[in-house]
Amino acid sequence: MSVLITGGLGHVGSWVAYLLAKQGKKVIICDMAANHFERMGLNYLEEVRDQLILESVDMLDYHSVFEVLLRHRDELEGVIHSVSVIAGPYFQEHPFKHLSINAMGTLNVYETCRILGIQKVVNMSSGAVYGDAQGPQHEDTPYKATDLYGASKISGELYGLQYSDTYGMDIRNARLFFVYGPGKRPSHMHKVYQGLFGPLEGLDNIQAPNGSEQSLDWTHVYDTASGIIKLFEAEQVTHRNFNISSGVPVDHLKIVEEVASVVGKKTNVKLGPGPFVVRGSPLDISRARKELGFEPRFTDIREGIEDYYKWLQAAQT
Numbered sequence: 370m371s372v373l374i375t376g377g378l379g380h381v382g383s384w385v386a387y388l389l390a391k392q393g394k395k396v397i398i399c400d401m402a403a404n405h406f407e408r409m410g411l412n413y414l415e416e417v418r419d420q421l422i423l424e425s426v427d428m429l430d431y432h433s434v435f436e437v438l439l440r441h442r443d444e445l446e447g448v449i450h451s452v453s454v455i456a457g458p459y460f461q462e463h464p465f466k467h468l469s470i471n472a473m474g475t476l477n478v479y480e481t482c483r484i485l486g487i488q489k490v491v492n493m494s495s496g497a498v499y500g501d502a503q504g505p506q507h508e509d510t511p512y513k514a515t516d517l518y519g520a521s522k523i524s525g526e527l528y529g530l531q532y533s534d535t536y537g538m539d540i541r542n543a544r545l546f547f548v549y550g551p552g553k554r555p556s557h558m559h560k561v562y563q564g565l566f567g568p569l570e571g572l573d574n575i576q577a578p579n580g581s582e583q584s585l586d587w588t589h590v591y592d593t594a595s596g597i598i599k600l601f602e603a604e605q606v607t608h609r610n611f612n613i614s615s616g617v618p619v620d621h622l623k624i625v626e627e628v629a630s631v632v633g634k635k636t637n638v639k640l641g642p643g644p645f646v647v648r649g650s651p652l653d654i655s656r657a658r659k660e661l662g663f664e665p666r667f668t669d670i671r672e673g674i675e676d677y678y679k680w681l682q683a684a685q686t
């Protein structure tokens with residue numbers, strides 16, 4: 370059997386694809402970037418290339434989404450839906466386009482699965498659905514959007530819950546939080562990510578506009594991907610929403626300090642005042658621990674940073 374991952378060349382999706390392929394599964398990756406795979410430097414996916422089928426699809430192009438899922442339907446265990454434009458200042462710059470990708474792209478996947486009889490879908494949602502509610506935020510903490518991205522993730526969850534109830538589908542939401550680690554270079558990310566992790570890639574003299582007054586549960590991508598797979602593979606779940614994060618809030622200035630210590634020299638990083646994004650922290654991960662057996666490996670940020678550093682160094686050679 371195979372698993373189809375939308376956005377499977379993205380940071381989280383690529384690790385989900387890798388870990389599933391390592392288990393011996395065939396993985397169908399649907400991603401707009403599929404034609405650029407060879408140039409993306411995803412060395413871990415190259416290691417399992419024989420088990421991957423790459424499909425270049427725009428999630429907003431409903432007919433293409435339908436065609437691809439129809440072509441693979443008979444071999445599919447289910448779908449893991451990852452395509453989204455992630456939170457951050459860029460989201461607000463093109464709100465209609467980004468909301469469309471997050472909301473319509475998600476609906477296109479649910480609707481195709483409904484018509485084709487594909488029951489199981491794990492949707493990558495976000496702790497953004499809690500907005501700035503004070504942590505620890507349990508899955509029963511009420512929805513609150515503090516930005517358009519949060520609103521789009523809430524709508525994605527609600528569509529999924531209603532598709533499940535109305536059509537007997539099994540759509541589960543994995544609420545992720547602030548992912549870092551191998552697969553994405555700080556230089557390809559927002560200034561605050563560059564401020565936090567950039568020196569690991571040799572970036573210096575970074576002035577980020579904000580972020581110095583915040584603690585968030587940054588989660589190593591390996592843990593994020595492992596939690597998603599556990600949710601996908603669980604035979605039965607008694608809930609549809611699961612927080613998947615490290616569960617440990619870390620002060621941003623401590624990350625800057627640890628990164629400097631890992632690279633072994635003083636860095637010239639300045640994070641401006643205030644939070645990076647309006648969020649509470651941490652997520653309470655006790656439900657995922659108990660029901661899925663999820664246990665994050667990198668709860669000590671230092672270990673996660675060291676692992677990220679190793680990957681970035683190897684990727685540069």
Ligand SMILES: NC(=O)c1ccc[n+]([C@@H]2O[C@H](COP(=O)([O-])OP(=O)(O)OC[C@H]3O[C@@H](n4cnc5c(N)ncnc54)[C@H](O)[C@@H]3O)[C@@H](O)[C@H]2O)c1
Nearest residue numbers: 376378379380381401402427428451453493495545547548
């Ligand atoms: N990264 C985080 O910190 C974080 C936190 C919480 C939730 N999430 C959620 O996790 C999911 C994955 O996040 P990520 O960090 O891996 O994102 P990412 O930006 O690294 O990956 C997104 C992938 O989707 C593809 N894509 C974008 N638009 C597309 C379209 N219209 N059609 C087809 N493919 C398209 C991109 O090519 C990319 O490979 C998202 O749903 C995001 O909202 C991420």
